[in-house]
Amino acid sequence: MTEMTKIVKTIANILFPFTVIFGLYVIAHGHLTPGGGFQGGAIVASGCALLLVAYGSRWVFSRIKEKRLATFESIGAIGFITVALLGIVFSMVFFGNFLAGSHLLFGTVPETGSTLADLNTGGVLPLMNFAVGVKVIAGLFVIVVVMAYASSTKEWSQ
Amino acid sequence: MIEYIPYVAVICMIFIGLYAAIFRRNLIKMVIGITIIESGVNLFLITLGYREGGVAPIYTSLPPGTTYPEQMVLPVPQALTLTSIVIGVAVLALMLSLVMHIYRKYGTLDVQKIRRLKE
């Protein structure tokens, strides 16, 4: 895929940070508003796909290291399973929510009814949201970059 | 009567997707047919959870005076639909990479020219 004109590249430069911040907002507030790990990760990955279309797949593929993205993906998945296994150690059951109601990271329990949304609630859920978000960002970005680069090399376009 | 329109749409989508997956000879059209079936099943799951006059199922943002959980829309089908969308993305990525490999190997996307395993 070849690159696009200067106007498209400039607008993509302006839009990319907003997209990434919006995606990270959706990941981080997954326990309060609609959203969560997969949805926010898909938004960030679509921002990365915008960069891919604007700058051309060969330039992007030569700048990123694909093995490092695969390592990120593994780290996200390992984080998810580790938090679930920590439930066995601290809360006596797999996937147990051991942070809810305690004084540690995400511990407070809100009351029902119309209250102000507090980011400090939810227990283990925001940690799992982050892990899944990292995995989805890395995974979808790798898929899109490798498919775009592979279809632009000589032997695949015939 | 008007609340049955989503179910009619679901049946139409599933049949259109099955027609595209069975009767079309281009590989990409078969993949698109499977995606249409998946969208139809997701629409079915979301429509199941609707309750007349319900509010969004978030405990900390209920309007005052509503009793929970009777006036909330069911949240479990929303979780099922989300899982199904994620699975659909993974299956779509896998099918498209297989189609790319098949095109590189055979040079065509016509199913009747690709078939080698016949008996």
Place this chain on the structure above:
Amino acid sequence: MTFLDALLFHSPALIIAIPLLSAFLMPLVSRIHGKLRNIFAVSMIGLTGCVIGVLATDVLANGPRVYIFGAQDIALPLVRILFEVDSISIFMAIITILLAFIAVIYSWSFMNHQDGLDKYYTLFLLLLTSALGMELTGDVFNFFVFLEISCITSCALIAFWIDEGEALEAAFKYIVISSVGALFVLFAVGILYAQYNALNIATLANALQYSFLDKIVLVLFLVVLGMKAGLAPMHMWLPDAYGRAPPSVTLIIMSATLASFYGILRVVFTLYGNVLTTSIRFDLPLNTIVGWVLIALAIVSILIGVIMALIQSDFMRLIGYTAVAEVGYMFLAVGTGIAALGTPYATVALQGGIFHVLNDALDIGLLFLVAGAIYYVTKKRSLDDIGGLARNMKFTTIFFFIGLLAVAGMPPLNGFTSKFLIYESVYQLNPILSIIALLCSILLLAIFIKVLYAAFLGPQLPDLKDVKEAPRSMLLAMGCFAALAIIIGLFPNLFLDTLVKPAADALLNHAQYITTVVGGI
């Protein structure tokens, strides 16, 4: 609690968590060294096998065991995912972990000269996780998620040799059929949730009234799970996929196939267990209709499998068609057990069918390992190109001969024990079915004698003059299967009393499964 008690309490979660964690750790471990990756895979599968062994000794003695994710005990309303392990689940889990362990030992040297092996082992462990999850779960949406994971990972593994076009075609056929099927299972799960507002199998089985929508759900489950298990006329993907995948992959895909067969047993006997004797049409109860439909499809499978295997010249595709015929035998036995529910020979038929799952996994697995050894040594697939290999590959010939006798149902090997139970009980339902099954078994013997003569005996071909014996780890894997086949053939009552009879009892007494969850509230 002592360490063993804690291990026993958490074992259903650990059986899923250990292969999953090692699948995600595999890309990091394989960047260090290649041999470390192999050792890591074998040791993690061995660890899972030990945990399954610990759970098996408890479940076979004390009855079903429930594990709830996220809470300590059952509390109404039951919204959490639960794993419920009873004797039939742990029997299938033992078969799955045995197939996976032998496949990993075999692929130590079979996949030695190929690259991309870290992704191979990751997908292998994920497929093992999904097969174990299908067998241990007590929640019908969780079953759908594990079914989809097994579809995706086995499709990627079937297409592992991407420079052969036929492997890509087999993988594409498989993913199209499987994903449409899995979407219909999701449709059925949605219908069940809309009617009864519950997703776990025990609550659904307790609340099921046999309405019109439940008939649609039963048909969808039977068709899709029969497609995944290889029942004709939905078997079209099976010879392509089994014939074109690497043989160690075929072993673990067979465990996913057997997990789908377990799904049919769970749906018919437990989910619809309370309504199996209600009469629906022409004064026929439900179990008669479902049983005879399964028997008819099973006879078609046996005939198609055996007749198509007669004309094949590709070795692995021939064994694939034999696998279709063996699945037909399993469904014949289970169909008889359903159609004649309540009579004593129905219990014998069910025991024969469940025992045949174990024997079929061992026999067809051994044949695939032998075919893989021949492919590894000679790089040829077709029976027309090979001949006279018995001079150089002595051990492989002996293992193939054992596998041949076992598949055809000859005493004193293990195929005879389960096939004898099937013949005996099906004869009392209808003699013609038993005679067809017996004749097809003899035809299988003829087919494999032809293969033995074509591949191993006969004159030695000039370009195969200096082939060597298969490597040691492949011989070790084949030897394990052959030894197990002989042991089960010589002492069948040992396995029948400890493993198979509790499994058949757990299926027929579905009330115990339900009251473990619902009655405890």
